[in-house]
Amino acid sequence: MTLFIDIKGLEQVMHEVRKRINADKIAPYAKDGAELAREWVYDEIDRPKTGRKWAGLPNRSSAPGDTPAHQFGDLRRGLQVRKRTSVKGGTYAFRSTAAHAHDLEYGHFKAAPRPYMRRSVDANYKAILDAMTGEFV
Amino acid sequence: MTIDAYVGTLLSSILSIPVFLVKAQPNAAVPFCVFRQISGTAVAGTEFVGAVRLQRYRYQIDIWDSSAEHLSSLSDTLRDALNRHAGSGTGLVVIDTNTDLSFQTQDDDLNLYRFAIDYTFTVEHS
Numbered sequence: 001m002t003l004f005i006d007i008k009g010l011e012q013v014m015h016e017v018r019k020r021i022n023a024d025k026i027a028p029y030a031k032d033g034a035e036l037a038r039e040w041v042y043d044e045i046d047r048p049k050t051g052r053k054w055a056g057l058p059n060r061s062s063a064p065g066d067t068p069a070h071q072f073g074d075l076r077r078g079l080q081v082r083k084r085t086s087v088k089g090g091t092y093a094f095r096s097t098a099a100h101a102h103d104l105e106y107g108h109f110k111a112a113p114r115p116y117m118r119r120s121v122d123a124n125y126k127a128i129l130d131a132m133t134g135e136f137v
Numbered sequence: 138m139t140i141d142a143y144v145g146t147l148l149s150s151i152l153s154i155p156v157f158l159v160k161a162q163p164n165a166a167v168p169f170c171v172f173r174q175i176s177g178t179a180v181a182g183t184e185f186v187g188a189v190r191l192q193r194y195r196y197q198i199d200i201w202d203s204s205a206e207h208l209s210s211l212s213d214t215l216r217d218a219l220n221r222h223a224g225s226g227t228g229l230v231v232i233d234t235n236t237d238l239s240f241q242t243q244d245d246d247l248n249l250y251r252f253a254i255d256y257t258f259t260v261e262h263s
Contacts, residue, residue: 122176
């Protein structure tokens, strides 16, 4: 079963919204949001951890479920905020490019996840939304 | 009842396989399920809801199995039961669930298959 809902005048409203929202105006806020998420991860990586202290690693590791610990800096260096050129408009991506980024975020059979990307976005969701709506509402 | 307890009980009833919180027991036999809370944030103020005690919890749910076919069947069962789930436990009401990510991987060394999915539970605490 398909239910169609037709709202009279919606097309004109959407046309007006598209006219008013300028991608160049949105982009700085999208970038701020992505950088906010990255800063949160930086702070979390730098926070002392409570896991095991492995020989050969400079710092104590994180406990399962905690955010990753700072060790050699690969994870930190791999955190990038980049404008997405494949998407029209003011879209920025916050990504993690370290070789072990995925294994840390999602874990594997022998190691529990140390989530940091999803946790960062969830923790900063309201701040990102506030920045965007503050400008356009 | 904690949300962890609620989710654990729910997953056990849906999947009928051993379910572990955070980490599987050593030498646990497949298939088994491991779930862990990724984040928990207040909803009020971020969306058009009036209640102030709403929380949104993101869970990562992993199912491990030695058979890709059986794993696929388990993941379908999970999705069917958990999409738009609503229910209640002592002191909490699950208003809705959403999923926003899933993937399947294979560990050739261990001959194991893994299905991972994120579910977000929107919960009202009393």
